[in-house]
Amino acid sequence: MNRLYKNGMIILGVLFLGYHSVYFEKLSERDNAVDTSFDFQAFADSLYYNGITKSEHAVELSHLIKEVQNNTEQTFEDHGNRLGIGTSAFFMTQCEGPITEIEEDHLLIQVDSSLEVAINTRYIFGNALRDASQLVALTDFKTNADFNKVSESLNALIRQKVLPPIVENLAVGDVVDVMGAIKLSRKNLRDPSLIITPATINMR
Amino acid sequence: MKSWAVFFIFLIWMGCSSSGSDADEPKNVAVVISTLNNPWFVVLAEAAAENAEALGYEAKIFDSQNNPATESDNFENLIASGFDAILFNPTDADGSIVNILKAKEAGVPVFCMDREVNADDAATSQILSDNYSGCVEIGIEFIKTVGTSGKYVELLGLVGDNNTWARSGGFHSVVDEFPGLEMVAQQSADFDRNRAMEVMETILQAQPDIDAVFCGNDAMAMGAFQALQGAGKSEAVKVFGFDGADDVIEKIEEGKIVATGMQYPKVMAETAAQYAHEYFNGRRTFPQRVPVEVEVVNASNVSDF
Numbered sequence: 269m270n271r272l273y274k275n276g277m278i279i280l281g282v283l284f285l286g287y288h289s290v291y292f293e294k295l296s297e298r299d300n301a302v303d304t305s306f307d308f309q310a311f312a313d314s315l316y317y318n319g320i321t322k323s324e325h326a327v328e329l330s331h332l333i334k335e336v337q338n339n340t341e342q343t344f345e346d347h348g349n350r351l352g353i354g355t356s357a358f359f360m361t362q363c364e365g366p367i368t369e370i371e372e373d374h375l376l377i378q379v380d381s382s383l384e385v386a387i388n389t390r391y392i393f394g395n396a397l398r399d400a401s402q403l404v405a406l407t408d409f410k411t412n413a414d415f416n417k418v419s420e421s422l423n424a425l426i427r428q429k430v431l432p433p434i435v436e437n438l439a440v441g442d443v444v445d446v447m448g449a450i451k452l453s454r455k456n457l458r459d460p461s462l463i464i465t466p467a468t469i470n471m472r
Numbered sequence: 473m474k475s476w477a478v479f480f481i482f483l484i485w486m487g488c489s490s491s492g493s494d495a496d497e498p499k500n501v502a503v504v505i506s507t508l509n510n511p512w513f514v515v516l517a518e519a520a521a522e523n524a525e526a527l528g529y530e531a532k533i534f535d536s537q538n539n540p541a542t543e544s545d546n547f548e549n550l551i552a553s554g555f556d557a558i559l560f561n562p563t564d565a566d567g568s569i570v571n572i573l574k575a576k577e578a579g580v581p582v583f584c585m586d587r588e589v590n591a592d593d594a595a596t597s598q599i600l601s602d603n604y605s606g607c608v609e610i611g612i613e614f615i616k617t618v619g620t621s622g623k624y625v626e627l628l629g630l631v632g633d634n635n636t637w638a639r640s641g642g643f644h645s646v647v648d649e650f651p652g653l654e655m656v657a658q659q660s661a662d663f664d665r666n667r668a669m670e671v672m673e674t675i676l677q678a679q680p681d682i683d684a685v686f687c688g689n690d691a692m693a694m695g696a697f698q699a700l701q702g703a704g705k706s707e708a709v710k711v712f713g714f715d716g717a718d719d720v721i722e723k724i725e726e727g728k729i730v731a732t733g734m735q736y737p738k739v740m741a742e743t744a745a746q747y748a749h750e751y752f753n754g755r756r757t758f759p760q761r762v763p764v765e766v767e768v769v770n771a772s773n774v775s776d777f
Binding site: 350351352353354355356391393394395406407410411412413416420423427455 | 588599600608612615634638641642645649743759761762763764765776
């Protein structure tokens with residue numbers, strides 16, 4: 269009996285030590301070492317409500333297209349933002365016009381007789397708005413992971429809180445004004461793909 | 473007395489002549505690369521060395537064989553050998569910092585290429601692909617192609633590499649917003665084609681009904697594609713990669729792989745070599761991180777690449 273008890277204790281001891289000597293972690297949980305003490309949501313709220321919505325540096329879309337085609341480098345320098353090296357840049361732009369089409373992931377707006385633009389209402393992801401705003405610098409954050417976290421919080425705010433109450437009530441024919449980010453590439457300026465990632469959409 | 477004076481002047485002249493020839497000698501630039509087993513890194517290494525040589529320096533490539541200990545040995549050797557600058561592709565975001573600091577202490581500037589280290593005061597500058605933004609766009613392409621419901625697999629690169637998590641993070645920042653998409657397996661295949669094929673074969677045994685695979689680089693995308701082909705599922709399962717490797721571009725043209733993110737290793741190498749050149753000429757202030765744009769390649773624009 270004593271021997272049985274002793275062996276049982278040894279087995280329990282081995283199991284206890286074995287269980288506590290290794291631990292398992294999901295790879296997906298082993299994310300970049302983001303500084304969890306920083307409140308990215310509060311930062312994004314402030315960036316949006318105190319920065320982006322109050323900023324006056326958005327360029328009227330038809331003017332921007334004309335300028336970027338006629339005076340490319342100066343327009344990229346004056347209004348665009350490209351972090352690092354690349355052929356494209358993000359611009360903050362605004363436009364106004366009637367809605368001609370409403371799809372699951374975008375609206376179409378007729379800005380003038382020759383200019384139609386898509387407003388992205390579903391894929392609000394990436395760094396378009398952060399970079400077009402020119403309000404956050406790469407050097408403000410210690411790692412790229414933290415810097416990208418700003419975009420994730422900003423995008424979540426716009427995707428989940430700002431857009432749904434507006435977009436749900438829109439109909440073809442409504443006149444709206446939109447302010448948001450557009451990506452323009454030097455590779456394709458004659459016939460650019462015009463998709464705005466919106467920061468605000470307002471009914472006129 | 474006169475002959476002693478002549479001899480003394482001769483010695484001084486020899487000394488001046490000798491130090492003059494040192495100054496004329498080209499500076500030495502070390503190119504330390506995580507691994508030369510992957511063709512993408514071979515391009516990065518050769519481009520860095522070629523650019524340094526084109527700027528008038530002598531360049532030597534060191535292979536760290538994806539092993540931080542080998543990388544550490546490389547650094548000790550090249551610091552002792554008197555290299556003047558290091559164009560560096562690290563093996564580990566945390567583990568490589570100590571090597572950079574050793575070089576910094578020895579007065580040797582280090583310019584990181586492609587892989588970020590978790591310190592903003594170690595390297596002189598870090599020239600990095602914008603992996604996150606590239607994979608956000610891949611994620612959007614994924615939703616548009618696969619749809620908002622289905623099962624998928626993710627093959628990760630090296631667990632200790634920041635690029636692995638930047639790519640995964642960008643991709644998940646999109647797909648995780650669509651709860652109908654279920655990730656049934658997420659495993660590391662170390663950025664390696666053969667390993668990816670083995671991992672994918674094993675996953676397919678447990679999860680035969682998947683709709684898509686997202687791979688953290690193109691070598692793994694090719695390995696996953698091979699495994700799917702072997703299982704007769706390459707038509708049904710959509711594969712996404714990252715890098716812009718030639719064989720994946722061909723597969724996109726053939727409609728066998730959906731998309732990849734085009735990186736520009738030659739641009740990173742050229743910028744790193746140029747920064748070293750500017751450092752030698754007296755520049756001391758560099759941006760700590762320089763992101764290089766990544767472009768998504770899919771069926772609609774593959775002819776441009």
